[in-house]
Amino acid sequence: MGAHAGAGHVHAPPQGFLWKYIFSKDHKVIGIQYYLLALVAVFTGMALSVLMRIHLVWPTVKLPFFSGDPTPEQYLALMTMHGTIMVFMVLTTAPQSGFGNYFLPIQIGAADMAFPTLNMMSFWTTFISFVCLIAAFFVEGGAPISGWTAYSPLSTLGSISGPGEGLGQTMWVISIAFFCAASLMGAINFITTVIDLRARGLTMMRLPLTVWAWFITAILSLLAFGVLLSAGILMLLDRLAGTSFFIPGGLVVSGVVQSQHTGGSPLLWQHLFWFFGHPEVYIAIVPGMGVASHTLSLFARKPVFGYRAMVYAMSAIGILGFMVWGHHMFVSGMSPYTGFAFSLMTMAIGVPSAIKTFNWLGTLWGGQIRFTSAMLYAVGFVTLFVSGGLSGLFLAQPSVDLYLHNTYFVPAHFHLVMGVAAIFGMFTATYLWFPKATGRKLNETLGKLHFWITLPGTYAIFMPMHYLGLAGAPRRYADATAVQFLPPLQPIQHFISIAAFVTIAAQLLFLINLIWSLKFGEKAETNPWEATTLEWTIPSPPPFDNFAGHEPSVYRGPYEYGLPGYKEDYLPQSVEPGKLVTEAGD
Amino acid sequence: MADRSGERGSAATAATLAVFLTVFVGITLYYFITKKWWYPPPINDFGREIDAQFSRTFLITGITFVASQLGLAWVVWRYRANGGRAKHFEGNNRFEAVWTTATIVLFVGLGIFGRQAWAQLHFNQPPADAMVIEVTGKQFNWIFRYPGADGEFGRTAPNFVDETNPAGIDPKDAKGQDDVVTLTLGVPVGREIKLIEKSQDVTHGFFVRELRLKQDALPGMVIPVHFHIDPDKVGEYEIACTQLCGSGHHRMRATLKAMTEADFEKWLANEKAQ
Numbered sequence: 018m019g020a021h022a023g024a025g026h027v028h029a030p031p032q033g034f035l036w037k038y039i040f041s042k043d044h045k046v047i048g049i050q051y052y053l054l055a056l057v058a059v060f061t062g063m064a065l066s067v068l069m070r071i072h073l074v075w076p077t078v079k080l081p082f083f084s085g086d087p088t089p090e091q092y093l094a095l096m097t098m099h100g101t102i103m104v105f106m107v108l109t110t111a112p113q114s115g116f117g118n119y120f121l122p123i124q125i126g127a128a129d130m131a132f133p134t135l136n137m138m139s140f141w142t143t144f145i146s147f148v149c150l151i152a153a154f155f156v157e158g159g160a161p162i163s164g165w166t167a168y169s170p171l172s173t174l175g176s177i178s179g180p181g182e183g184l185g186q187t188m189w190v191i192s193i194a195f196f197c198a199a200s201l202m203g204a205i206n207f208i209t210t211v212i213d214l215r216a217r218g219l220t221m222m223r224l225p226l227t228v229w230a231w232f233i234t235a236i237l238s239l240l241a242f243g244v245l246l247s248a249g250i251l252m253l254l255d256r257l258a259g260t261s262f263f264i265p266g267g268l269v270v271s272g273v274v275q276s277q278h279t280g281g282s283p284l285l286w287q288h289l290f291w292f293f294g295h296p297e298v299y300i301a302i303v304p305g306m307g308v309a310s311h312t313l314s315l316f317a318r319k320p321v322f323g324y325r326a327m328v329y330a331m332s333a334i335g336i337l338g339f340m341v342w343g344h345h346m347f348v349s350g351m352s353p354y355t356g357f358a359f360s361l362m363t364m365a366i367g368v369p370s371a372i373k374t375f376n377w378l379g380t381l382w383g384g385q386i387r388f389t390s391a392m393l394y395a396v397g398f399v400t401l402f403v404s405g406g407l408s409g410l411f412l413a414q415p416s417v418d419l420y421l422h423n424t425y426f427v428p429a430h431f432h433l434v435m436g437v438a439a440i441f442g443m444f445t446a447t448y449l450w451f452p453k454a455t456g457r458k459l460n461e462t463l464g465k466l467h468f469w470i471t472l473p474g475t476y477a478i479f480m481p482m483h484y485l486g487l488a489g490a491p492r493r494y495a496d497a498t499a500v501q502f503l504p505p506l507q508p509i510q511h512f513i514s515i516a517a518f519v520t521i522a523a524q525l526l527f528l529i530n531l532i533w534s535l536k537f538g539e540k541a542e543t544n545p546w547e548a549t550t551l552e553w554t555i556p557s558p559p560p561f562d563n564f565a566g567h568e569p570s571v572y573r574g575p576y577e578y579g580l581p582g583y584k585e586d587y588l589p590q591s592v593e594p595g596k597l598v599t600e601a602g603d
Numbered sequence: 604m605a606d607r608s609g610e611r612g613s614a615a616t617a618a619t620l621a622v623f624l625t626v627f628v629g630i631t632l633y634y635f636i637t638k639k640w641w642y643p644p645p646i647n648d649f650g651r652e653i654d655a656q657f658s659r660t661f662l663i664t665g666i667t668f669v670a671s672q673l674g675l676a677w678v679v680w681r682y683r684a685n686g687g688r689a690k691h692f693e694g695n696n697r698f699e700a701v702w703t704t705a706t707i708v709l710f711v712g713l714g715i716f717g718r719q720a721w722a723q724l725h726f727n728q729p730p731a732d733a734m735v736i737e738v739t740g741k742q743f744n745w746i747f748r749y750p751g752a753d754g755e756f757g758r759t760a761p762n763f764v765d766e767t768n769p770a771g772i773d774p775k776d777a778k779g780q781d782d783v784v785t786l787t788l789g790v791p792v793g794r795e796i797k798l799i800e801k802s803q804d805v806t807h808g809f810f811v812r813e814l815r816l817k818q819d820a821l822p823g824m825v826i827p828v829h830f831h832i833d834p835d836k837v838g839e840y841e842i843a844c845t846q847l848c849g850s851g852h853h854r855m856r857a858t859l860k861a862m863t864e865a866d867f868e869k870w871l872a873n874e875k876a877q
Contacts, residue, residue, distance in 0.1 A: 090850040164847050170822060171805040171849060178742075178805055179849040265823025269764045269771070270804040271742070276761075283806055283821055317682065320693035348808065348845075350800075350821045353725030357718050364714035371706040372699070374671055379698070381678040383690035388616040388683070396679060400624060403671045407664040410710065416653050416720035417660060420642065420815045423808060423845040465616075476627055484640035489812040491845045494853035500843045502812065506640065579689035586688050 030561040040141075042133035043561065047140050048119030049454070054140075054147060055111035058102050059440075060528075061151070063521045065099040070514040073497045074507070082154075089495035090180040093162035096493060097181075098154065100165030101189065104297065105196050106147050108439050112304035113238070114143070114203050116446045117231040119454060121207065123552040124225050126216025126569040126591075128562045131209040139202035146195035153181075153188035161186035164493060166294070169263035169286040173255040174278075177270050190253050197246035200238050207235035216551070216591075218571035222328075223590070225550050225575040226321065229328050230307025233335045234300050240339065241296040248289035255281070262286075287349055291342035298435040299338045302402075303331060305442020306373060309398040311575075312445050313377055315548050316392035317384030318586050320576040323376045330369035330376075337366045347415040348422050356415040363413035370406050374399065385579070385586075389546070390464030391448035397472045398441040404476070405434025408483065423493070426486025429479050437475045444471075444527070451534065452541030456557045459538060463530040467523060474520030481509045549589050550575050617683035624676035628669055635661070643813050646836040646861070650815040652720045659716060663709055724816070729829035733795040738788065739770060740800075740807030740820040743851030745842060746770055747788045749871060751781030764803065771803075783875045788842060789860045791867040793834040800826040808846030811859050819846050832861045 031037050041047060068080050072092045083091050122130055130136045153160045162181040163172040167189065176183030211232045215224075224232075251262040259277055263286040266279030314321045321327060343351060343359030377399050386392065408430040411417050421427065444467075452458045488506055490497075498504045544553040551569055552559075569591045577588035584598040634640070645651050682689075737748040737756060746769050750756045757772045757779015764771035772779040790796050800809055800820040810817040813836075818828050844855035862870060 088850070089853065093847070093850060093852075162847075162850060168806050168847065171847065174805070267761045268804050268822055269741070269761045272765070274761045274764075281823070283823065318684075318689040319691065322692075323694050323699055325694070326699050348817045349819050350824050350826045353721070356721055356725070360717070360721075361711060361714045364710040365707070367710040368703060368706045371667075371710075372703055375698070375702045378671070378674055378678055379695075381675075381682055383692065384678075384682045385684040385687060385689040386613065386617065386679060386682050388613050388620075393616070393620070396620065396675065400627075400672060400675055403668065403675075407668050410664050410713065411657070411660050414656065414660065414714060414717040414721075416717045416724075417657050419720075419724070419817050420653060420657075420812070422817055423810075469619075473623065473627075480631055484634055487642055488640045489642060489810075489843075491810065491843055491853075493847045495850070496853045499853035500856050501841050502643075509640065576693075579691040581688075581691055 040137060042137045044118050044122050044130045044136060045559065047136050048115055050140050051110050051118060052115035054144065055107050055115055058106035058147065062099050062102040062107060063524065065095045066517065067521055069095045069099065070517045074511050074514045076496060090162050092495035094160035094181050097162055097164050098160050101150060104165055108301035110143060111443050112439055113231060113234050117207060117304065120450060120552055121228055121231050122210060123559060123563055124228050124550055125214060125219055126551050126564060127210065127214035128564065130206050131213055132206045135202050135206050139199045142195055142199035146192045146199060149188055149195060150192035153185045156184040156188060158183040158185050161189045166290060169283045170268065173252060173263050174270055174275065175256060177273060187256055190249050194246055194249040197242040197249060200242040204235040204238035207231055216569050216571050223571055223574045226310040226327055227307040229331060230303045233331050234303045237296045237300050237335055237338065241293045244289055245293035248286065284349060284351060287346055291345045294345065295342040296338045299334055301439045302435045305398055305439045306331060308442050308446045309395045312391050312395040312449055313380045314576045314578060315546060316387045316389055317381050318578045319380060319384045320578055322379030324576065326372055326376055330372040333369040334366060337362060341366060344413055347418045360413055360415050367410060374403055390461055390468060391445050393468045394441050394445040394448060398438055398445060401433050401438040401441055405430055405438060409434065421486055423491055424486035425482040425490045425492050428492055429482035429486060432479050452545050453552055453557045455535055456541055457534050457538030458541050458545065459530050459534045463526055467526040470523035471520060474516055474523060477516035478513055478520060481513055485509055547587050549577055549587050551590055554589060554591055613683040617680045621676040621680040624672050628672045645815060646813045646832050647830060649720060649723055649830060653815040656717045656720060660713060663713055724828060729795045729797045733797040733829060735797045735799065737799045737801065738809060739803055741803040742805065742849050743855040744786065745857040747785045749783040751783055753778055753781055757782050783871060785874045787858050787860055789862060789867055789870045790832065791864045792832045792837055792861050795829060795831045797827060797829045805848045806846045807844050807848050810843050810845040811840050813840045817845055837861050837863060
């Protein structure tokens with residue numbers, strides 16, 4: 018296809034259920050497929066966390082889906098699968114591949130992504146990866162227990178190192194390899210689309226911040242997933258082909274000398290994993306930053322304060338994100354000389370993060386804030402990002418990290434800043450764009466009820482984990498009272514569990530809202546929020562080829578809200594300057 | 604006409620949001636300031652230095668936290684929709700420059716301040732007369748080895764590891780004859796201890812809260828750390844494993860027993876006799 022085809026090229030809509038909804042090449046269908054995959058995954062991941070929370074506070078209760086009495090390895094398998102499902106199948110799929118697929122082409126005035134077939138392959142490869150991961154629960158020995166980070170040699174020696182480390186861990190690595198391949202396909206597609214398919218007049222500095230976020234995330238994915246793919250293949254070879262990339266010689270495991278392995282480095286896995294793993298947290302959160310910036314401006318009826326500062330800050334986060342992986346490894350045994358360098362780079366990443374926060378506050382300042390559900394979630398994103406981000410300053414220092422590393426302080430930090438904040442970004446995007454994708458609005462009352470349980474609930478779950486961490490409680494313990502200083506902390510664990518049960522139950526409100534509104538929601542017009550960007554110029558839901566074969570032209574930036582002298586307080590990007598209605602009415 | 608349902612009831616929503624954020628900040632600060640759940644007192648200068656750096660970090664992040672959350676609470680309340688039109692302004696390069704510079708100075712400066720403790724642990728060598736103890740992690744316990752009267756450890760090899768010889772000491776090596784292997788880490792107070800960390804199988808993590816010390820034990824690597832315990836801090840401290848090492852990770856614990864020099868000698872002699 019032509020490199021600059023834009024919306025101008027016409028492809029006929031496919032016929033038949035199979036080609037229309039299953040093996041579709043339409044970016045909108047693929048976006049929804051990704052979203053539904055993430056929805057199934059997020060409810061699975063939450064169910065696993067419910068079981069974990071039950072086990073931590075009522076350790077003798079027999080867990081459903083497991084045969085026999087509760088065991089430590091059941092907890093560790095739940096934990097490993099919870100982390101893997103959430104990071105890969107939820108936080109990497111929905112914000113980028115879900116919303117990005119659906120709205121990036123429309124927001125830049127294109128009829129589809131640059132490579133529709135690759136797009137379809139990317140989704141189905143992700144689907145295979147997901148099935149492969151879930152299957153790990155059902156193979157002999159069960160799911161792996163080495164955590165989502167799969168540190169070697171626990172993850173490479175096979176079932177001798179622990180239950181679940183047999184076929185379950187192999188399924189895990191294969192799943193990750195498929196996922197990497199899928200993400201690489203997606204990344205190439207996103208980058209090409211943004212560079213080549215922008216509408217006339219849509220310069221880079223007129224892109225909505227959502228598009229900038231997806232673009233930067235795609236570049237991060239391209240650079241990070243390639244490394245994880247290679248590392249995953251090496252791990253698979255260690256497990257199946259007898260190589261020793263990550264396994265040193267001279268190990269004695271369960272009384273058996275591992276003479277078949279020699280000369281490998283467990284640290285190498287950690288370096289490769291975190292070289293991917295740190296950019297990955299930005300892959301999860303940057304799309305949320307984009308959609309939060311976008312939504313705050315829209316519902317404050319004001320331009321983004323410092324559009325360029327936002328673009329530069331996201332780019333800086335992306336670049337610095339590749340230079341800080343070592344802060345996950347301060348206590349790993351890597352050269353202590355690198356500790357200070359990694360630490361300063363990490364502290365430096367707080368700077369663009371702070372710039373973003375100041376600009377979000379600046380965007381709200383002087384606004385006319387409309388508290389839609391989407392807006393509430395965008396504000397929720399900001400408060401979560403601040404709370405979770407600041408605890409990063411403790412963990413970024415090797416000296417303070419000597420105490421806090423691998424305590425509950427760490428899950429407290431990352432759940433707030435890249436877990437729930439990213440989820441709030443997805444909620445924002447869902448409430449914002451559901452009317453466009455379906456032609457109906459989500460129910461605002463249900464949406465607000467959902468918000469008012471979810472935000473306090475989130476804080477009730479994760480803030481107390483900081484106190485557990487300060488008291489030195491190690492994470493990843495199947496028995497929360499195993500060490501003598503832990504039993505006095507059990508009241509906190511109980512509180513967290515109850516908060517988790519309530520908050521997770523409230524997510525059913527969201528699910529009910531999605532299903533109910535699909536059929537009974539208030540009908541949405543073309544532009545129900547009075548917004549400026551291109552997706553609000555086409556029907557809801559959009560036709561197959563988005564702009565009906567004509568390429569829109571763009572005349573201004575994406576956040577022209579509240580400009581004095583005009584009748585409306587928003588100036589759509591694609592309305593010609595001469596056709597804008599002024600206050601005088603001419 | 605476009606739907607402006609978001610405007611209806613905006614005062615109530617804005618107020619609720621602002622109050623929620625304020626209460627949230629209050630509760631968070633309450634538990635941080637009353638130190639209801641907190642780290643135990645340190646037992647050496649190194650621990651006190653880390654606590655000082657923690658306090659500096661807490662001060663800076665705490666101020667930033669309160670200012671930004673309350674700032675957010677204030678703007679959502681103050682600028683709720685009232686049917687008017689928003690003030691149109693965007694960008695202010697002076698503001699951008701000020702807050703960028705301020706955060707660089709604060710955050711990076713904080714990082715530079717913190718380097719002292721790290722250097723003390725990893726770059727300052729322990730004195731030559733430091734007592735050397737080897738700690739080996741294995742699924743799921745810690746083994747400690749003292750070099751004995753000759754001051755030197757015997758050679759170890761994987762094939763010698765068994766129930767009676769958990770450290771795998773070569774029985775033919777004369778230097779290993781007087782090595783003492785224990786399941787408790789006994790140390791004399793007031794003396795520098797050099798700990799050599801090893802692992803026999805997977806990665807483990809050595810953590811003592813009161814020492815503010817955590818270091819992974821990696822198979823295939825020998826990792827030295829060092830510490831001392833203040834003379835008045837005789838007592839027992841818990842060693843926990845802090846790197847996921849398998850199904851028994853949580854029960855991989857041991858005791859650090861800090862004793863006076865005389866008690867320590869007695870204890871070691873007793874351990875040797877067993």
